[in-house]
Amino acid sequence: MDGNAHLSIGELARRTGVGVKTIRYYSDRGIVAPAGRTAAGYRFYGADAVARLGLVRTLRELGLGLDxxxxxxxxxxxLPEVAAAHVEALEVQIRVLRLRQALLAAVAERRLTPEETDLMHQLARLTDDERRRLVDDFLHAVFDGLALDGVARNLTPEPPDASDPDLARAWAEWAALAQDPEFRAGLRRALRGIAAEQPRGxxxxxxxxxxxxxxxxxALAAGLDPASPDADPVVAAITAEHGRTDGLIPRLQRFNDPRRDRYVQLLAVINGWPAPESLAPALDWAAEAVRVRMA
Structure with missing residues (x-):
C-alpha cells in the first residue's frame, strides 16, 4: 500500500474489519489518530492506521485496556512487560474461575441449598490462619477430654493450597460439614463410645x-443373603467382636452415618490419601443379619 495513501474511515473499516463507530471512538481516545481531515471536515487515515488497528484489535481480544x-x-x-503483568493477572482470574466452577459443580452434585452454597463460598475464601483455627475448633469440639490422639490424627485435614480448585472444593465441603452442630454431636457420641471401650493402660x-x-x-463379595444360615458364622464373629449380646444393632447404626463416610472421603482428597472404602455396605449387611436372628 502507498505509504502516503489517504483512507476514509469507511475504507479503513473495510480493510480492517473494525466498525466505523469503533474506529471513531479509538480516534477520539487518541489510540488511532487520523492523519488529517478533508476540506469537508471528514477524517482520513494514513496507511499505518491499518497495522495499528490490527494491533489494537489483537490486544483488545487479549483483554488489555484501552489506555x-x-x-x-x-x-x-x-509490550513484553505489559504481557507479563497480564499473564500474572490472568493466572489469578483462572484460579478464581476454576474455584467457581468447582463450587458450582458441588452445588449441582450435592444439591445444596442457597444457604449451604453461600457457606461453601465463604469457607473456600478463608485465609490459611482462619482455616487452621477452624480445624482446631472442630477437633476441640469432638475430641476434648478423650484419649484418642491416634484417631484425631486420622481425622485431621491439612489446610490445602487454595489455588487448586479440586482441593478448595473438597476443603469447603469438609469445613461446612465440620461446622454442622448435628454432625459434630453425632461424631462426638461415637468417639465417646470408642474411648469408653479402650482398656486403661x-x-x-x-x-x-x-x-x-x-x-x-x-459375604458381600459372594452375594450372601444376610438371612441365610450360611451367614451364621459371620454374625457369630461380629457378636464376639462386639463382646456382648446386647446393644449390637445400635452400635452398628451409630457408626453407619453417610455424613461420616463423606467426611472421610473429603479428608482423603484434602490430604492426598488413598480413596477410602465406604463402610456402609458392610454395616448395613451386619445390622440386617443381626436383626433377622433377633426377630
Whole structure:
C-alpha cells in the first residue's frame, strides 16, 4: 500500500474489519489518530492506521485496556512487560474461575441449598490462619477430654493450597460439614463410645468398624443373603467382636452415618490419601443379619 495513501474511515473499516463507530471512538481516545481531515471536515487515515488497528484489535481480544493499548502502540511501555503483568493477572482470574466452577459443580452434585452454597463460598475464601483455627475448633469440639490422639490424627485435614480448585472444593465441603452442630454431636457420641471401650493402660482394641468390614467382606463379595444360615458364622464373629449380646444393632447404626463416610472421603482428597472404602455396605449387611436372628 502507498505509504502516503489517504483512507476514509469507511475504507479503513473495510480493510480492517473494525466498525466505523469503533474506529471513531479509538480516534477520539487518541489510540488511532487520523492523519488529517478533508476540506469537508471528514477524517482520513494514513496507511499505518491499518497495522495499528490490527494491533489494537489483537490486544483488545487479549483483554488489555484501552489506555494500556495506547501506551503500547505509542511505544511508551514495552509490550513484553505489559504481557507479563497480564499473564500474572490472568493466572489469578483462572484460579478464581476454576474455584467457581468447582463450587458450582458441588452445588449441582450435592444439591445444596442457597444457604449451604453461600457457606461453601465463604469457607473456600478463608485465609490459611482462619482455616487452621477452624480445624482446631472442630477437633476441640469432638475430641476434648478423650484419649484418642491416634484417631484425631486420622481425622485431621491439612489446610490445602487454595489455588487448586479440586482441593478448595473438597476443603469447603469438609469445613461446612465440620461446622454442622448435628454432625459434630453425632461424631462426638461415637468417639465417646470408642474411648469408653479402650482398656486403661492396655493395648488399644481393634477398631470395631474395621473388624466388621473385614468379617463381612467375603459375604458381600459372594452375594450372601444376610438371612441365610450360611451367614451364621459371620454374625457369630461380629457378636464376639462386639463382646456382648446386647446393644449390637445400635452400635452398628451409630457408626453407619453417610455424613461420616463423606467426611472421610473429603479428608482423603484434602490430604492426598488413598480413596477410602465406604463402610456402609458392610454395616448395613451386619445390622440386617443381626436383626433377622433377633426377630
Amino acid at each position: 494500556t493499548i495506547r501506551q503500547v502502540a505509542d511505544q511508551e511501555v514495552p 492396655g493395648v488399644p482394641r481393634r477398631d470395631f468398624t474395621a473388624a466388621v468390614r473385614d468379617l463381612v467382606a467375603p
